Amino acid sequence: MWIIPMLALVFCLLGGRNDGSPLVAINLKVARRVTAIPFVMLSAAVALLPLANDRVGATVVAMVTPDGQADRGRLLLAAVLVAASATLLVLNGGGVPTSITLALVGASSGVGFAGGQPNWHLVLRVLGIAVLSPLAAFAISRTIYLLTHSRTPRSSTTMVFLxxxxTCLAYGSNDGQKMIALFSAAIGTDLDTATHNGAITATVTAAFLAGVLTGMPKGATALQRGTIVPDSRQTWVTLWAASLAVLISSMLGSPVSMTQSISGALIGTCQTNDWRKVRWGEARRILIAWAATLPMAWILGYAAANGLDLLPL
Incomplete structure (x- = not known):
């Protein structure tokens, strides 16, 4: 039965490559030097923040384990992990981070449909909040940007660090819970036990950190090729606004996409003349990746649920 926990760790590693490396790259770019501090901060948040709140984790467990029978439920969980991980591998292969939440929602709903027990109420609730989160980030960033004034480079650097x-706190409270929840379900342990088990959190965090480290080249490239090249003020406003939107979603117990929230917040910092600076080709690539995530994960989840019964898991 070791295959299913390994699949969960692979998903955690891909989460680090997809989300973690671009977040660290933002900090390193502003600091203009490579240090271990952002890696440690983000990893510590993933390990410790799930202790404070397990609402997102509980939602993820309910979403990816739709079957009440232990053996069949683990097979379906394996199908979700395979489908979601394959989706991230395909879409992130082009260097564009996509939404882990959409991959999970698509895979779990596809698996649930194949298994005859789709939890449409939960899926629609998660999707609804996932759509609202980047919109909320946009509104928050627009408000902050209009109410603040230009700052000196030194004070802007401090604001970016804060x-x-x-961002680390928000990521740990949302994506950290996703990863712990998936691994706890994979090893057959309840979520509360998993979040308080040092060995489990260390294992999940190690897989995540490995993904961040191996994804740094693409993370830095994705940052350089982003839709907008923000100044220091736009950077810190974006981070603050996206984090607040994700923290609100975490309080509601819903998993959301940090990358989508950051994109929404970044757009909120654009002035009228900044639209000419948007790299529309990159924006199109990101939108295509997001649009493809849900249906691709659904199809793969449906296929995996019908095929994994033949494997000796």
Whole structure:
């Protein structure tokens, strides 16, 4: 039965490559030097923040384990992990981070449909909040940007660091819970036990950190090729606004996408003349990746649920 926990760790590693490396790259770009501090901060948040709140984790467990029978439920969980991981591998292969939440929602709903027990109420609730989160980030960033004034480079650097700290807290409270929840379900342990077990959190965090480290080249490239090249003020406003939107979603117990929230917040910092600076080709690539995530994960989840019964898991 070791295959299913390994699949969960692979998903955690891919989460680090998809989300973690671009977040660290933002901090390193502003600091203009490579240090271990952002890696440690983000990893610590993933390990410790799930202790404070397990609402997102409980939602993820309910979403990916739709079957009440233990053996069949583990097979379906394996199908979700395979489908979601394959989706991330395919879409992230082009260097564009996509939404882990959409991959999970698509895979779990596809698996649930194949298994005859789709939890449409939960899926629609998660999707609804996932759509609202980047919109909320846009509104928050627009408000902050209009109410603040230009700052000196030194004070902006401080604000970026504080924004990254807030980003770590938001990421740990949302994506950290996703990863712990998936691994706890994979090893057959309840979520509360998993979040308080040092060995489990260390294992999940190690897989996540490995993904961040191996994804750094693509993370830095994705940052350089982003839709907008933000100044220091836009950077810290974006981080603060996206983090607040994700923290609100975490309080509601819903998994959301940090990358989508950051994109929404970044757009909120654009002035009228900034639209000419948007790299529309990159924006199109990101939108295509997001649009493809849900249906691709659904199809793969449906196929995996019908095929994994033949494997000796």
């Amino acid at each position: 924004g990254f700290l807030l």
